[in-house]
Amino acid sequence: MSGLLAVVGTGIKAVGHLTADARAWIASADEVHYVAADPLTEATIRGLAPHAQSLSRFYAIGRARHDTYEAMTQSLLTGVRAGRTVCAAFYGHPGVFVYPSHDAIRRARAEGLRAIMEPGVSAEDCLFADLGFDPAVVGCAQYEVTDFLVYRRRPDPSAAMILWQIGVVGDLTWNPGRTNADNLRVLVAELAPVYGEDHVVVVYEAPQLPTCRARIDHVRLADLPATPLTTASTLFVPPRERRAADPAMIARLGLDGRRFGLAGAP
Ligand SMILES: C[S@@+](CC[C@H](N)C(=O)[O-])C[C@H]1O[C@@H](n2cnc3c(N)ncnc32)[C@H](O)[C@@H]1O
CATH class of the missing domain: 3.40.1010.10 (Tetrapyrrole methylase, N-terminal domain)
Incomplete structure (x- = not known):
């Protein structure tokens, strides 16, 4: 057998x-x-x-x-x-x-x-529902936070970004409840040049028990190192700017430029 x-x-x-x-x-x-x-x-x-x-x-x-x-x-x-x-x-x-x-x-x-x-409902699925964010609109990248830092991944400030395991940033061991604030400062130092220190991000925790509500804390990037995090915390980084559509690509695809904010386009 x-x-x-x-x-x-x-x-x-x-x-x-x-x-x-x-x-x-x-x-x-x-x-x-x-x-x-x-x-x-x-x-x-x-x-x-x-x-x-x-x-x-x-x-x-x-x-x-x-x-x-x-x-x-x-x-x-x-x-x-x-x-x-x-x-x-x-x-x-x-x-x-x-x-x-x-x-x-x-x-x-x-x-x-x-x-x-077999698939299941992930924290990301809950985040989309609780934050009212649809990744179709501006796109959404996602990374494990330590991977993001170690590989110096490049964020696109015109798209949203989800950083998983923010509560254990830079820690490859198991230490629940012990977020390393120095490592969070490293993360902020990486993100601030792209988004600015005043960019407001969201610390998100989906509720697990029926009596609980989602944690949706809006935090300035600069304040992230002082924000209490848990092993269930996920960071949502909203886009900082809009990206302009490329008229040449729109033409190549035979699309109507007005749909993409290009005035007077056919
Ligand atoms: C090992 S991963 C497990 C993810 C899980 N398999 C899923 O599908 O959501 C743990 C990470 O998932 C995220 N996570 C787990 N539970 C969460 C919750 N209740 N709310 C938000 N994010 C959560 C956090 O980023 C956490 O560090």
């Missing part, structure tokens, strides 16, 4: 985001492993699969997150290699900023084992 790995997401909101697909995999798998961000989701998972095991046991203060992810991946693959159906449930979308989910699927497939991923 060949094993199967089913990676599912439980969404962000503890009530209402768990899809029928995710629920079915959790309820039917031989093994269930999970990372939950709130106790209600954890209780739901354990209600569907009383044998479910939390992967969060691999986190330890100061331990490199990469080592924790490797332990999680190994834990998932052991059952699949033994011919069991293993469900891995991660909060949010299981393929959005979740290293071990992709890694376990890659490695299972490389060994000839079946592995699938």
Whole structure:
């Protein structure tokens, strides 16, 4: 009998985001492993699969997150290699900023084992809803914040930008609740020349529990290092300027320039 790995997401909101697909995999798998961000989701998972095991046991203060992810991946693959159906449930979308989910699927497939991923509701989905922002209008880049800094990614001030994991900027270990303010100052030093220190950004936290509201804090870029952040904080950087449409490109595409703010164009 060949094993199967089913990676599912439980969404962000503890009530209402768990899809029928995710629920079915959790309820039917031989093994269930999970990372939950709130106790209600954890209780739901354990209600569907009383044998479910939390992967969060691999986190330890100061331990490199990469080592924790490797332990999680190994834990998932052991059952699949033994011919069991293993469900891995991660909060949010299981393929959005979740290293071990992709890694376990890659490695299972490389060994000839079946592995699938079902999408879930991510923090980004909640952000678009709560901030009333549609990425279709000006575009939206997104980066993991440490990756953004280390690779000196170039922000486009005419588009929006989402920076994930802002609460652990420059920290590759697990240290919940300990944001490094010096590293935030490095981030501000990178962004200020592009946006200006007075540019207002949004610290966003989607609500997890039914009784909670979203955190939507508007903060001047210069004030970011003094702003309390958590492991659930995501930074939304609105655009600073409008980009002018290129008349030559509009003509090449045979489009009506008036649609793009070009006066008198055909
Ligand atoms: C390891 S990633 C997990 C993302 C998750 N898989 C998803 O689909 O949203 C953790 C990062 O996601 C973002 N995040 C997680 N929970 C959030 C929430 N409730 N509100 C806003 N952002 C959140 C933060 O940027 C956080 O540092």
